[in-house]
Amino acid sequence: MPVGAPTSLSSSSSACLRAPSSLMAVGFGVVWLVFFTALQWSVVRYKVLIVAVLVVTAVALALWQWRGWRVQLTAPAVLLMLAGSALATLAVPLFSYLAPTGLAVATTVLVAGALLSALLLTARGRGGASVPMAAGVTAVLAYVACVTTAVISSPRPRIDVWVTLQQAADGMLRGENFYAMTWVGSPGIKDAFTYLPWTEVLLAPGRWLFGDVRWALGFWTLVGVAGVCLLAGSVDDDREGGGWSDRGSWVWTASAATALLLLAPGTLTQVDQAWTEPLLLAAVVWWAVLVRRSPWWAVVPLALACASKQHFALLLPILLVWRPFGWRRTLATGALAGALMAPWFLASPRDFIHDTITLLVSFHPIRFANTVYLLALNTFGVTLPFYVTGLVVAAALGAIAWTVWRRQPSLAETLRWLALMLMVANLVNKQAFYNQFWLVGALVVVSLTMRPGAADRPASPA
Template sequence: MTPQVQARDGRRGAAYVLVVLWLLSFGMLQWSVVRFRVPIVLSLTLACLALALWLARRTVVRLDRWAVVLALVGSAVIVPAVPLFSYVRGAALVAAVGTLVVGALACALLVALRPRLRPYATPAVALVAALAYAATTAIAVIADPAPRIDVWVTLQQSADGILRGENMYAMTWVDSPGIKDAFTYLPWTSVLLAPGRWLAGDVRWMLLVWMLVGVAGVWRLGRGRDGAAYAIALLCLAPGTLTQVDQAWTEPLLFCGLAWWAALVSRGRAWWAVVPLALACASKQHLALLLPLLLLWRPFGVRRTLATGALAGVLILPWFLAGPADFVHDTVTLLVGFHPIRFANTWYLLFLNRYGVTLPFWVTGIVVLGTLAVALLAVSRRQPPLEELLRWLALVLLVANLVNKQAFYNQFWLSAALVALSLAAGDALAPGTTDVRGDDLGTSHGRPRSRRRPTAA
């Protein structure tokens, strides 16, 4: 029989520790583009260790409104105070930064006044945060119509190639400041973002659409309660947001798939959850790291995980068949052998930049696989609720980032997004109700499945 491990009730101070680490991590991440600094690596490592301790102790953390106010006011201070990399300049830069600051402060005020503004405060927080994110994206796209980054160039030109019936893995990119002869993502990154190019001239418009769809997934996951609104505000208004949208980094697309996977699983529609997860897995390679955990988590389980892999494989297959050698080169061998980028804030680059030591590939493999093994054991034995599982997924990705040759703001942002999702999932059950869960809903207690029901008054 699987041992039952009771989650611990966290003290109120744990919420404030989480907020401080959130602000520290995102402040450092905003500063990290494009520079390497040892304090950045150490701060991200501290956040990783704190997440591991959180999982080991199984502390229940719920953000109260004053912790959220602190987080949002902190973001409003960090965004203009910490060096920010962007191709947006002049008045447009002031407008974009000002939008994030005003959005964060407005959300903080709404949260602070929540007792007086019920029932309107919670949806208002989510709406204001989403609108601020959308406005920031619009400013970035209009003010910087051609960012000098290979990500944007390859996404734009691969979208054009799809219309011409060309294989993106056999294309050469014109005027790319970086990679010129490879499409390093899986094909559905381009497919899902191409409509932004076709309809509005820029793939970043579609990244905005998928981010907002992901926000809707968070709202659905959190059942429209405070935790959902808080998670949306923290993520949409996080320091470094302008850089992410300006550079066309694609993690919001993956976030959308994971958010809707979690929302559908939480609603007992785990088979439907296969679809957004498969689309995410067909968009970027490293999500394959998460599938073993889902394989052992009974609410999703073996059959649905295998179905996810099969559907992702079917979605990818046309491009593989069109040019197997090109596909494998672009998505696997090029990345494995790619040179380290010196402003990646990881332990691999710390050893290289500070001591001239190139860590062998097997060291990275041991750390990542060791973390995955610990996570697999914990998930298999505990059969944790969804909120804890999301944090295990975040930890695996975070460790993989910290020991990689290449990991930047966007990869770390996805780990933070999974933590935010876990907060929304954990707050989905309103006070005064009991959550009775069977295997289909994520516990190991073996009780028959039943509906949530109010407790006696």
């Protein structure tokens, strides 16, 4: 049963597809749209309603995983999601530093791109694969135009993330250790580089070549989308004999996922703020591509992700018990990530530990983070002890790892377990914003490009 089959396929092709309930697909579309609309609204404001939406979404994802519901992308669901995304982009408060003209241009491009992609994906006709492919191309062009407009119209966004990444790139070019640098003109953190080092290594070329790290973020976003297209198309070689019924089916699915990933509500804010989660998405997507084709090579993108953001270490225990990746490759991932980070740690262990661990653990809660931790603080005046959030994360990690070990799920389902782990960690964090939750939603969309079942597993176990 292929995921993402369009309703515009020919009748003979459609007869080959055993789709699950269209009601389930539309239900997923509604949850996705409400989730991302709440995320756009959340920047920069705290609302109990936003926290409630995120908690309900987490519960829905957990139930989906536990009950094993079969959900797929369908034309009605995608139409709902993309049209709703266009409406949300227009109607919901959108935070950005773009000049008025630039904001108008970027908003128009995102709205038009979402609506045109939706129309092309739901068109009925004899265009074969060319019509859905045009939808994917439209989404890519709209995203490129959005990035271009954001960088030109907001050349110096007032956020410490952008200042940190820009000046760290300059320092690295001069041979300096960016963990020992102090940031000039930062509106937030001034004396710490809070990311792991490969975030900077992978984004610095955007600054060196074109003057802004956001060009590199746009590039890595498209690299991730390219991986999604390969992931969707690779189902042709599955071992159950069903596969996609024709080329048009997987092209439709890849194009639908491309539009959903690139044109979701809040995309402009994420680009403008230089948030780095698209880099992590690209790494996970290419891990998924390689784990199906050459599992040992999958160690490389996963190690890069672990050497870029601290919380990705939470995912390794889950993959350790998932036999298609296995404990040997998981240990190799940890070792490679350690080797990739070693030069910066050895250059100044004290600065490295302060910036990436100590500061973050002791950092004050940011009051417009829409998490359960901030719900307790902002609404009830209760500061949750660190051990409480630690226990919740540990319990979730243990439950998910145990379930994955017992079930040995498909790759698609495994991606959703990873997304659920990140979602729980975000909800109990002192600071989690649009970008962290965006990664959760993006991983779920990526999982829907694949056919669930044994066919999603690599041929050779660890």
